[in-house]
Each structure stands twice: as structure tokens, then as C-alpha cells.
Amino acid sequence: MSGISGIVSRSRNPSIRAHIDMMTRSLDHRGPDGSGVWVNEARNVALGHVLLATTPESKAERQPLSDMPGGVALTADLRIDNRESIHRSLRLESSPSDPLTSPKLLARAYRKWGAECTDHLFGDYAYAIWDGQSGHLLCVRDPMGVKPLYYVRTDSIFAFASEIRSLLTLPGVSDQINRRQVLTFLSGGYTPREETFFESIKCLEPGHLMHVFPDLSTSSERYWSPARQIEKLSLRKDSEYERKFRKVLEQAVGANLRSIGEVGILLSGGMDSSSVASVADAHERSSSAPLHTFSYTFPSLTERKRRFVDEREYIDAVLESGEFDPHFLDAGTLSPLHQLEDMVEVWGQPFNIRGLYTVSKILENARGNGVRVLLDGAEGDSVIGYGYDLLTQLGREDDWERFAEIARQHSENYQEGRRKYPPEKVFWNHGFGVIVEHLRRGRLRRFYRSANAVSKHLGIPRYLILKRSAYWVWPSHWRKKLRFMRNEERDLVPSEKFKRLGISREDRSALGDLPSDEPLHVQRSLALQENRALTNALEAMDPIFAAHHVEARHPLYDRRVIELCLSLPADQRFKGGWTRSILRRSLRNVLPDKIRRRLGKVTLEGVIAHNLRRFEKDRLSDFILDDALRPFVDREVATEMLDRFRESGEPDSACTRSLLRMAVVSVWLRKRRHGNLKGPPQTVSLPKE
Known part of the structure; x- marks a missing residue:
């Protein structure tokens, strides 16, 4: 770096x-x-x-x-x-x-x-x-x-x-x-x-x-341009796909382990970071120095809250399977605005702080242990893919019977892990869009035929499919008016401000305006190469890592891994009701079974809201009510959000995200006003040689 x-x-x-x-x-x-x-x-x-x-x-x-x-x-x-x-x-x-x-x-x-x-x-x-x-x-x-x-x-x-x-x-x-x-x-x-x-x-x-x-x-x-350059891979046996995937993954992880200092891994307990850690451990097993792992857990939270966010049992499964030097951060004691001013000054732009507020503390620990290289598996699911496009493909082919069979298998796998994902929810998330598209394009006969087939094979009332379809073919501004009449939505940023700049709601999406009529493998490639959210996260990470003199490396973003994953048939990523199947199968002798058979992931939204209210009530008010935000937000809506956050027992995640974004922008505007965003950063928390 x-x-x-x-x-x-x-x-x-x-x-x-x-x-x-x-x-x-x-x-x-x-x-x-x-x-x-x-x-x-x-x-x-x-x-x-x-x-x-x-x-x-x-x-x-x-x-x-x-x-x-x-x-x-x-x-x-x-x-x-x-x-x-x-x-x-x-x-x-x-x-x-x-x-x-x-x-x-x-x-x-x-x-x-x-x-x-x-x-x-x-x-x-x-x-x-x-x-x-x-x-x-x-x-x-x-x-x-x-x-x-x-x-x-x-x-x-x-x-x-x-x-x-x-x-x-x-x-x-x-x-x-x-x-x-x-x-x-x-x-x-x-x-x-x-x-x-x-x-x-x-x-x-x-x-x-x-x-x-x-x-x-x-x-x-x-x-x-992977969407235009990569062709579908076609091999004879599942085992051939597995061997090829494992070889490329091992090659990528091995290349990323080259370092003049200690090497660490950000280990969350999820599929991606656990896979990187397990493959890295197998690669370095003959080395005298174990790999460092850095994880955040929540031992200070109550058992009820910890159950929804703490992944310690999965982290421990990885640690027990290899030779690691583990380090833990109690994120339950950390404010989501921890070192916010310093991080804004270091990057010089606003950023989504939800995934980064623990990073600075972990980097301090990593650097104190002589680590100059930190491997990260975050957002690897964007590369490997869940395989849900197989369901979309079956919907497009009107094979709703097979769709229902796979949805039930998937639901049963979730139940094995004591989680719920009923088959009908699988349809609403991954098949409903196909039916709505028929209606949008005026293919009424096919729309009714598909709705009848879904009702038959999945037991979803036909009237419910028709009702929801009608709602989603309405123009977006009609749907917005309906939500407003129900008092479900008031815009923090008035829509008139976007209209004056010629910005539509579609222009603001994380993926931009992707074509819906392309083959699914092309759509998937386009979604990866045009992913604005992923680019934004990487750009925010870089200066924070650099300021701590640690290089972030992403083995799952290795071009060889990406191009192989984009070439895989959908049924290699979703097989036997298991998403990300190619990863689970390829690492069956490397990745602990507790990880391989895990479905779903935790979300930190609840603990972020809890800690924001616990540590930052007063400071949050200073940020949200900052006059510098007036040209950008509806002050009344912002104040209502702040009041709702203070008074609600369980603040909704959308409200929390909006408050965090306002806090970050408020800090950035102050830093800009005081001239802190140009020249060498003045923040006192930067490491000293």
C-alpha cells in the first residue's frame, strides 16, 4: 500500500x-x-x-x-x-x-x-x-x-x-x-x-x-468487462467444479499472504471470512508463526441482545480447527460514532459508518501486534453469489414446480439451523419479480398462468399475488403517495431538491439502471462490475487502513476468483437447497461443518441503535440539529426522527441509518469549514512511527 x-x-x-x-x-x-x-x-x-x-x-x-x-x-x-x-x-x-x-x-x-x-x-x-x-x-x-x-x-x-x-x-x-x-x-x-x-x-x-x-x-x-468477456463454464461433474474452485481460491489466498510482517485476518464468523481464515491456515500450517485473527464480539450485552448479533460460537469453530493467535474487541462497549471526527478527516468525505466504526479500534490492535497485512472476506458473497438467480431462471422458464421443490429444500435447511425461511417467502424474494415483469410488459396470459402455477405449487392465494402485483406496476410516484397517505414515509431530503437537479429515484440506486432483459449471468456480472455500494465501502476503508499503516487485502476480489465465479452455472452456486453451494462443497475438508452448514447472517442494526442511544444521545442532537444541514434536509423530518429515536424502545433501522448519515455529513461540513480536509491530516489519533 x-x-x-x-x-x-x-x-x-x-x-x-x-x-x-x-x-x-x-x-x-x-x-x-x-x-x-x-x-x-x-x-x-x-x-x-x-x-x-x-x-x-x-x-x-x-x-x-x-x-x-x-x-x-x-x-x-x-x-x-x-x-x-x-x-x-x-x-x-x-x-x-x-x-x-x-x-x-x-x-x-x-x-x-x-x-x-x-x-x-x-x-x-x-x-x-x-x-x-x-x-x-x-x-x-x-x-x-x-x-x-x-x-x-x-x-x-x-x-x-x-x-x-x-x-x-x-x-x-x-x-x-x-x-x-x-x-x-x-x-x-x-x-x-x-x-x-x-x-x-x-x-x-x-x-x-x-x-x-x-x-x-x-x-x-x-x-x-466481465459481463461481455466471460463465458459460462461447462464441466462434466460437480467434483470438477469443486476442484477448480478450490484451486483458484487457494491460489488467491496464498498470493495475499505474502508479507514482510505479521499477517492478520478479520474474522467475523461468516462464510467468507471463515473460508479465507481456514484456507490461509492450511496454506501457512508449516509456518512457525500463527496467523492473527481480529474479531468483534458482544460479551457486555444482555443475553437477549447478544443472541441476535454475537457470532462467537462460529468464530470459535474456526479458531479450534486451526492454529491462530486470536484477538477480540468487545463492540458492545463501543459507540457507533467512535473516532468519527478522525475518520472523516482522514478520508475527507462522508461515508456509511455502520460497517466501519469498529475498524479503527481493530487496526490499532493489529498494528500493536506488528501486523501490516490484514485479509478481509467482507462482501465476498457479491463475488461468489448465493445462487438465487437459479430460482429467477426457473421462474422465467415457468418451471414453478421445480421452483417450489427447491424452495422447500432451502426452507428445510434453514430449519435445521433453527431459523425460519418459509417457501412462500422464498417466492416473494426471488420469484415474484418475474411475475410482475410479465404484467409490466403486458404479457397478461403468461402472468395469469404463472400466478396460477405459483398458487398451485406453493399454496399462496392467487388474489394475494394479483393484489401485490397491481401495487408494484403502479408508477413509483403513485406508490410513494400511497405510503405518504398511510404515514409510512416522509422524505428526509425533500423530493423537490432532487427534481431541481434532475435526479430520479432510479439514478440513486446502488446498482444504477441495469438492463432487465439481459441473460441472468450477464446481469450478475453487470451487478458486480457496477456495484456502487461496494466501491463506496472500499474507498472508505482505504484511507483508514492507510493511516494505521496496515494494508487491506481481499482474496475474494482476486480477478481469477471473480472470473471463475461469474462463469459458474447457477446450479453450482445453489444445489440441494444450499446457497453458495460451490464454496460449501469445495471446502468440505477445510471449513468447519458448523460454518459450512450455516445459513443466514447476523445484522448489527439493533446493537448500533442500542449503543448510539446509550453513548451518544447528547452529541447526536448537536449533529442532527446542526444549522449546516438545513440546505440539505427537511428540518422538521430530521427533528421527528431524532425524537422517535429517543423515545422508541426499539428504533427502526431506517431511522438509525438516517441519523448516522446526518451525523457524518455534519462532521464533514465542519471539517471543510475549518480547512481540515486539505494537506496533511491533523487528527491526533493517527499512529506515530
Whole structure:
């Protein structure tokens, strides 16, 4: 993990060295192991870099790289995981006196393949390459967006950096607020992924590259398009799928374990983190040092509350099956606003704090134990998939009898784990949309035929299917008016504000406007490559990890894992009534049975609300009633939410989420007003070397 920065000026810029120095110093908290700048005043270009060394070869890194054939120079936040295959393709040899670091491998790959070198790289990266012969700058970001890259373009310069605060140090770069982004965030939605909370600053999208030409014009394109490039995998036997999946997963986890320091794993007890931990333990079993695990549990909560959120029994099952050095955080004693001001200042933008408020405390513990690399399995279900698209496929084929059979199997598996998921609920969640789509498209005969078949095989009254279908084919603004008349919904952000900006409700969804008429495997690929919520979470994690000098690694986001999972037939992911079946079957001798046979997951919504009210009643009021929020929210609705939160025995999760978003925006607006979002972060909680 590193930090990168750079400037290309349209004409002579006598201050370019001072500007790149300031930009790079603004990233010093990301790189305790070295820094450097490269300036070519004749060509009006400058690059900067700060280093956090996490792999054996990275100790020899000296960036930016320059003086390469063709006048090529580069700066990279880069970790290449398929080093051996790159070595073979380029016929390279490394020596102890001149180790081939990842940036050097990138330079050789660019010399051979040009911009198409992205097709050959597996790993996490954000990099910029200056080509002195063409006078072009190439900026690239990895397929899932693990490494961020922000940029700004004015009449006189193009500049990029790992963090926005670096760009805000430049003269002429405005910190004007992007109202679209703020309003959409407060409403619980997402804007297009290139947008940030600052009007002038953009973000290079995951899986994209951008050419910057001498006149500062730009051309951006997607280089990784799994929806168009990946074909369905077809093997003869289930066992062949299992072997292939396990081999690729082991390869990805093994590559992510390379480190110069201790390695840790964020272990929640869920399927993804438990799989990563178990595979990593098997890979490192011969090592003398056990892997660290970091988990949050809730021993301080009452037994009734703990039952819904604590995963200690599953965490223990993993720990007992391997050799680990476990560390625990009692999240029941932690406020959801823990270190909020510091985290907002470190990233410089608002973020969804629900999944991150425990991270800072865990990172302090990890760093204290010498951990520089922390593996995370979060949101791996987005990659592997539950397999519910098999049910959608059966619905589209009008095979409601098989749909009902699988739904009953699935329900029985849930009952085995003492949980409830009745077959009719499976239909409402994963089959009902197919029927509604028939009605929307005017396929009335098929709609009635499907409704009759569902009623016959699943025992759902036909009138109920017809009633709910009629509701969902209404225009969205009619449904909204009906909810308002029932007093079910009042908008925190008035709809008029969105109308004035031309933003529809569909524009704010986590996946954007995905086509509904594509084949299901294409839809699934598009949903992954366009997932705004996932990108937002990764971008929020990066600066918080970087500030603690710990690199977050995501083995399940390895390109090889992703492409294999997207190529799998749906029935390999949902078999015998088990979702995520390929993962359960492939790791039958590695993953504890208690995890393999687990269905469902816990949600922290209840404990977040409980702790927010327990620790933050007074401070929350200061945030929610902050006058700086008036231009963005309906003050009356905000006050009603706050009162309802204080008085309700069990506050609803939607209300809690809205209050948290307002708190984050309030802090961000204050930080911006006081000038804390540009230049080196001033927060006192950052670790010191």
C-alpha cells in the first residue's frame, strides 16, 4: 500500500516542483517507509510517491521510477499477485542485487504490451505512467477498485492522487460541495461512481483506464468487462467444479499472504471470512508463526441482545480447527460514532459508518501486534453469489414446480439451523419479480398462468399475488403517495431538491439502471462490475487502513476468483437447497461443518441503535440539529426522527441509518469549514512511527 500523486501542466509551470512536494507531503501518513518525487520541468510533468512496504520485494522499491527507455516514468500504488506468470511471459530473471519490484514489473509489462498490460496483471493497483515519447499520461485502477485514484482537471493542469486532500492543496482547485452527492448520500442512495463530494474532483472508476493527452483532454474506457468477456463454464461433474474452485481460491489466498510482517485476518464468523481464515491456515500450517485473527464480539450485552448479533460460537469453530493467535474487541462497549471526527478527516468525505466504526479500534490492535497485512472476506458473497438467480431462471422458464421443490429444500435447511425461511417467502424474494415483469410488459396470459402455477405449487392465494402485483406496476410516484397517505414515509431530503437537479429515484440506486432483459449471468456480472455500494465501502476503508499503516487485502476480489465465479452455472452456486453451494462443497475438508452448514447472517442494526442511544444521545442532537444541514434536509423530518429515536424502545433501522448519515455529513461540513480536509491530516489519533 502506498500513496501516489502527479501533475501535468498545459504550459510552463515554475511552481510545479513546489506543488508536487506539497501534494506528496499531504500523503505522508500513507507511507512511513520512504517518499520521492520526479519532476520533468521541460515537459511540465511531475510525479510523487510515498511507500508502505508490505511485501518482501517492496523493501527495495524506490519510486517514482524514471529514466526508463522511451522517457517512461511511473508512480504506482501496486501489488502484483501473479508475479511468476509475468516473469515467464516477459522472460525475466531477478537477482538479490536488483530485485524486480512490482513497479519494475509494471514498467516491463508496459514496454511490451502498452496500455493493454492491464490484461496481464492480477492484484490491486492504482498507477500512472508518463510516456515521454507520446506526451500522454495513462492512469489505471484495478478491477474492483481496492486502490483509489482521484483526479481534477482545470484549464491549466491535470492532477491525480490517492486521496482528495492532496488535490485540494493545489491553487485553483475548488472545494465547492457537490450537492448531488450530499443529497443522494443523505437519502441513502448512491451517485455515479466517478462523482465525489467535491464538484471539481472526480474518481477514476474501477476497471477503467484514462488517457490524458497533451492538451489535457481525456479519454476514459473500461478495460475489464466481465459481463461481455466471460463465458459460462461447462464441466462434466460437480467434483470438477469443486476442484477448480478450490484451486483458484487457494491460489488467491496464498498470493495475499505474502508479507514482510505479521499477517492478520478479520474474522467475523461468516462464510467468507471463515473460508479465507481456514484456507490461509492450511496454506501457512508449516509456518512457525500463527496467523492473527481480529474479531468483534458482544460479551457486555444482555443475553437477549447478544443472541441476535454475537457470532462467537462460529468464530470459535474456526479458531479450534486451526492454529491462530486470536484477538477480540468487545463492540458492545463501543459507540457507533467512535473516532468519527478522525475518520472523516482522514478520508475527507462522508461515508456509511455502520460497517466501519469498529475498524479503527481493530487496526490499532493489529498494528500493536506488528501486523501490516490484514485479509478481509467482507462482501465476498457479491463475488461468489448465493445462487438465487437459479430460482429467477426457473421462474422465467415457468418451471414453478421445480421452483417450489427447491424452495422447500432451502426452507428445510434453514430449519435445521433453527431459523425460519418459509417457501412462500422464498417466492416473494426471488420469484415474484418475474411475475410482475410479465404484467409490466403486458404479457397478461403468461402472468395469469404463472400466478396460477405459483398458487398451485406453493399454496399462496392467487388474489394475494394479483393484489401485490397491481401495487408494484403502479408508477413509483403513485406508490410513494400511497405510503405518504398511510404515514409510512416522509422524505428526509425533500423530493423537490432532487427534481431541481434532475435526479430520479432510479439514478440513486446502488446498482444504477441495469438492463432487465439481459441473460441472468450477464446481469450478475453487470451487478458486480457496477456495484456502487461496494466501491463506496472500499474507498472508505482505504484511507483508514492507510493511516494505521496496515494494508487491506481481499482474496475474494482476486480477478481469477471473480472470473471463475461469474462463469459458474447457477446450479453450482445453489444445489440441494444450499446457497453458495460451490464454496460449501469445495471446502468440505477445510471449513468447519458448523460454518459450512450455516445459513443466514447476523445484522448489527439493533446493537448500533442500542449503543448510539446509550453513548451518544447528547452529541447526536448537536449533529442532527446542526444549522449546516438545513440546505440539505427537511428540518422538521430530521427533528421527528431524532425524537422517535429517543423515545422508541426499539428504533427502526431506517431511522438509525438516517441519523448516522446526518451525523457524518455534519462532521464533514465542519471539517471543510475549518480547512481540515486539505494537506496533511491533523487528527491526533493517527499512529506515530
